[in-house]
Amino acid sequence: GESVGLHLPTLSVQEGDNSIINCAYSNSASDYFIWYKQESGKGPQFIIDIRSNMDKRQGQRVTVLLNKTVKHLSLQIAATQPGDSAVYFCAEGEGNKLVFGAGTILRVKS
Amino acid sequence: DTGVSQNPRHKITKRGQNVTFRCDPISEHNRLYWYRQTLGQGPEFLTYFQNEAQLEKSRLLSDRFSAERPKGSFSTLEIQRTEQGDSAMYLCASSLNRAGEQYFGPGTRLTVT
Numbered sequence: 001g002e003s004v005g006l007h008l009p010t011l012s013v014q015e016g017d018n019s020i021i022n023c024a025y026s027n028s029a030s031d032y033f034i035w036y037k038q039e040s041g042k043g044p045q046f047i048i049d050i051r052s053n054m055d056k057r058q059g060q061r062v063t064v065l066l067n068k069t070v071k072h073l074s075l076q077i078a079a080t081q082p083g084d085s086a087v088y089f090c091a092e093g094e095g096n097k098l099v100f101g102a103g104t105i106l107r108v109k110s
Numbered sequence: 111d112t113g114v115s116q117n118p119r120h121k122i123t124k125r126g127q128n129v130t131f132r133c134d135p136i137s138e139h140n141r142l143y144w145y146r147q148t149l150g151q152g153p154e155f156l157t158y159f160q161n162e163a164q165l166e167k168s169r170l171l172s173d174r175f176s177a178e179r180p181k182g183s184f185s186t187l188e189i190q191r192t193e194q195g196d197s198a199m200y201l202c203a204s205s206l207n208r209a210g211e212q213y214f215g216p217g218t219r220l221t222v223t
Contacts, residue, residue, distance in 0.1 A: 007150055008150060032209075032210045034210060034211070034212075036214075041216075042216055042217075043114075043201050043203075043214035043215050043216045043217050044153065044201070044214045045214070046211060046212070046213055046214075049210050049211055051210075089152045089153075091152070093209055093210055095166070095209065096141075096143075096158045096160075096165065096166050096209045097143070097155040097158060097166065097168075097209070098143075098145075098153075098155065098209070098212060099155070100151075100152025100153050100154070101152055102151070102152060103150075103151075103152055
């Protein structure tokens with residue numbers, strides 16, 4: 001499968017703790033942002049999105065925060081579980097395409 | 111399974127050969143996208159279809175790459191005269207009516223030897 005993470009930042013958390021994954025984006029004109037989860041050997045899995053006119057959106061166990069002033073996006077995962085272990089990508093929407101960031105590895109320790 | 115499907119999942123080819131990949135999007139989705147992903151990187155946009163019309167192509171898509179979506183349903187991506195630098199995971203995604211909330215397939219891993 002896909003072996004990622006040779007040079008990706010890694011976040012290690014204890015099972016049950018909350019995780020916060022951060023992302024800096026570049027285009028202030030992007031009108032939406034998306035978080036994806038990618039497990040080894042699989043395609044990216046949609047988690048949650050947020051439009052640029054919002055600063056917070058909540059899903060099931062996840063919250064996305066958008067700070068347009070500093071062009072920063074974060075994904076908060078509550079009560080992190082071993083199944084959350086993966087690479088997480090933020091993506092910004094530019095017209096009809098997504099521009100992905102570099103990714104962060106999340107490792108959940110049991 | 112009603113998600114995006116891609117075939118084949120793996121392809122090994124010799125340099126100079128042509129390869130073709132297929133993507134079947136989620137059935138009601140009118141938008142289809144191709145991306146390429148190399149090790150340790152996020153996916154990079156290649157091209158986008160709305161129904162059967164190819165509306166946008168990245169500069170990454172050289173003349174050796176061509177994509178079609180003849181009936182507005184499945185799509186094919188062909189790479190002619192493959193080079194070792196073409197080795198990557200080729201991902202297809204689809205969405206309904208808006209560019210956000212794209213759903214990805216499992217990808218086709220291409221290895222050019």
